[in-house]
Amino acid sequence: MLTVLSLLDDRLRPKGARDPLAIESIWSAVGRKLVGNLTTVTSRADHFMVALLACRYAHEGSRSRSLDDVQERYARAEQLAAYLRLEASLEASLLGRQLAVANFRRDSMALGMHKKAQILSNQLSYGLWGLYSSALQEAGLIKGSDRRLTCAGIALTDALLETFGLSQWQRFGELATQGAVRKEQLSQLARRFAALLNDQGMRKKLVSALLRYAGARPLQVALYEAVQHWLAVSAEPSASVRSFARWAVDAHQVDAQVQDVLKQILLLQPVLVFANTVVVWLQRQNGRARSELANDLHSRLGEPFLHPGWDRPGLPHAGFLRGLTDAANDGDAGQLIDQLMAQNGAVTGARGGAAWLHWEGDRLRVRVPVDRASLPENLAAHCHQAWDYSFFLHAFLSIARAEHA
Known part of the structure; x- marks a missing residue:
């Protein structure tokens, strides 16, 4: 593989100040099952x-x-x-x-x-x-x-x-x-x-x-065939990953193993969106008490809304995601915050940096704050509507669509 530099120059950020929960490693591991x-x-x-x-x-x-x-x-x-x-x-x-x-x-x-x-x-x-x-x-x-x-x-x-x-x-x-x-x-x-x-x-x-x-791995070839079927029947002007995945998991033309990965993606996406939404919100809560944070978060959780079916053997950071899913579905806001802070500490520590979030007594201290962040009124709806992670499928659909442009 060639070494590729991204548009982001990490040298301009504090040490460890990127992807505080290692979410990229999670979605990319799943996406690479399909797109090589x-x-x-x-x-x-x-x-x-x-x-x-x-x-x-x-x-x-x-x-x-x-x-x-x-x-x-x-x-x-x-x-x-x-x-x-x-x-x-x-x-x-x-x-x-x-x-x-x-x-x-x-x-x-x-x-x-x-x-x-x-x-x-x-x-x-x-x-x-x-x-x-x-x-x-x-x-x-x-x-x-x-x-x-x-x-x-x-x-x-x-x-x-x-x-x-x-x-x-x-x-x-x-x-x-x-x-x-x-x-x-x-x-x-x-x-x-x-x-x-x-x-x-x-x-x-x-x-x-x-x-x-x-x-190309067999699942990528099978994915290509599935996309060709979808493009033939889709009236969408753009390449929507969500629309394709929802169509593919029920389409008889699609390989069963491809369907299985796409089902995992559809179930995993809300979990990742939830984790990122809450940790970014925490980055704007410097100085607040743990009980206040837990009360604010608890009021937005509602009924269980994260499906556990995303879990598969070999998924990076699966323990963290399971704990997060269980805490969210149980409505345990305090445990949710603890899970996110523990994950951030482990991830940044492995990179040789300090945790972005830590406690001083019962007060939250934020080392890497954000200017603007809020919790959606309906977290469940937000997490199931947003599509924040590509799993490399957006690029795949965009390239495939070029053949039909």
Whole structure:
């Protein structure tokens, strides 16, 4: 696997100040049963096309480029692609849109790794090189830290270039090699580039390569088949994970093992939403007495509302979730607070940091406060309506839908 930096730079936060209950490890473990390669941010088919072309350009013409040279060429290809998309009015989902649009107001846009040219604060980390490479490698389309195309990746980019046109690709290379590109050089190439990104035949090939690759686990292939059935009957304009999961658990066309994981997701999601909602609320309660907190929370619990059927062998932090579910369904607000604080202490301690929440006598002390947070009047309704965690399914549905766009 490649190391991928997220959009969040944890160096800017206090030590241990991320995901205080380790909820990400819980939902991602369940999501990986179905989706082996995509991440929460790899949800655009057109970004994958650009990333593959950037890999192609980065290595083209030489078998022995240094990593610095490969990264420089990759960045140039990504930047040029961004300006071609702006010229073709395809900027809505562009990574680095703000800087790219600002640069595009000039007559000439710099290309390269220097600060003036980059379209993100750190283009390698926060652009396609950093965010989309892991999914491409897992799918067997690239390999190595230098993002070199595999045989499968070469075959797919060959198809992309056949659709784009070899003369257009040659022109793309000529422009990417320049220190800067002028607007008047973009118009004709931009139309062809936009047509490539929107080509339905190429989208189908790309979706198949990303979701049904040779090494894909059987449940991912079965999930892909289920999504195809759903897209054929769904009238939804967007890819709703909740709607798909609810349809799939009752659909006779869907593999039983896929249904089982989706049932777990539907039952687990409210538990995770509940845990996060309450701990964020606690982060705004500095100085309050334990009895006051317990009374406020108890008034919002109502009847049992967290179904225990989410539990499966091997689930991370299952003991914490079981204790939380039992306390919520029993209406034991004090035990709920204790469960959340104990989990936070264990998680942050394992990271070498201090707990965000602790007691001084019977008063709550908050080390990492939030500015705004409140408890919903009806916690049960809130937890069953919100969909806060993706289980990687949003990205999967978005990529699959691109085949039908």
